[in-house]
Amino acid sequence: MLANQRRSQILEDIRRTGAVRVSSLVESLGVSDMTVRRDLELLAQEGLVVKVHGGALLPGGRSAEEPGFAAKSGRQNAEKRAIAAEAAKLVEPGMAIGLSGGTTTWTFARRLRDVPGITVVTNSVQVADLFSHQPRPDQTVVLTGGIRTPSEALVGPFAVAAIRSVNLDIMFMGVHGMDVRNGFTTPNLVEAETDRAFVDASRRFVVLADHTKFGVLGISTIASLEAADILVTDSGLAAENQAALRERVGDLVVVEVNPAEHTDTAEYDVPADPPDRPE
Structure with a gap:
């Protein structure tokens, strides 16, 4: 060569x-x-x-750089939808589930709108807004308070206090990056604390992360790889990276991605980032 x-x-x-x-x-x-x-x-x-x-x-992966919600919405959409479809199999009627902020969990939330009797606790403005458009009397959505981040997540002491007051059957979390040495990470220090509260409040911890998240490093670690009961990712992840994850997470679920099955982009149009707010 x-x-x-x-x-x-x-x-x-x-x-x-x-x-x-x-x-x-x-x-x-x-x-x-x-x-x-x-x-x-x-x-x-x-x-x-x-x-x-x-x-x-890849360049541009600064540890404290945090893209906005709309900026992230155009990335790996087919992968996110395949991951969401697989993760939805874990949700049963009557469950109390947690959903963190991010476009992957927002895509996943769309799969839950027809599941009866669930309670959704989230710190995502966009996830809460999604459920509000088609409310069901048998579903309960709890939005934590807090300070809004560029990723449209609510974080800080108010969010942490709300999360610590609940007990969740499953927590579904999107992450900025995952790394063998540093675990699951985020570019926002305060968001990491809020995410850790979610992990502590849940009986099962499920991470939803496409293959591009491997090797990406955020400034703050949310949890070790070993803390994840299930990690759902896609087949774009290299075989050696899959092997490294299988040694550490409770259960690695790798989904095949067929872009032809995920071409209905209109249903998944993501709201634009809000205008800059005054300081």
Whole structure:
């Protein structure tokens, strides 16, 4: 394989999985550690990747950078819908469930509007708004108070106090990133505290995260990988990353993504981010 072909393959792997490790590239490409590191250095100089200890990530993944709700809504939509369809199988009538903020949980919430007798506790403005458009008398939606983040989640002491007053059968959480060493992370320090309260309030902890979240690192850890009873992700996740997760999470569920089955974008139109609020 020529050098340019090798670097193209490395770049394709990073774009597909979100991150790569030097050791994995050495094995898959059949070249030396030095060659891989030199390739990553050249790709980093071109601004195509960001080098980290032991590997490389896609650029733009700053640990404290928090995209808005609408910005995230255009990413991996087919994957989010496939994950949502699978996760909905875990919800039964009469359950009390928690839903964190984010576009993945918002997509998942659409699957729950016809489930009778559930109580939904959420700190997501968008999730609560979704249920309010088609209210059912046999469903209860509890929206925590708190300070709104760019991701349209309510966080802080008011949110934490509300969450600590409930007992949930299952908590469904979207995350900014997941990493073998650092677990599930978020770019918002206060949101991490609110998410940890959700984990503590639930009997089962389920994470919904597409393959691009692997290797992404937020500034604050919500929970270790081992804390997740179930992690639902998609088949875009590289085999070696699936293996690493299977060793740590309670149950890894990998769903196949068929974009042809998820082409009805009108139903999933996401509200735009609100205008900037005065300080």
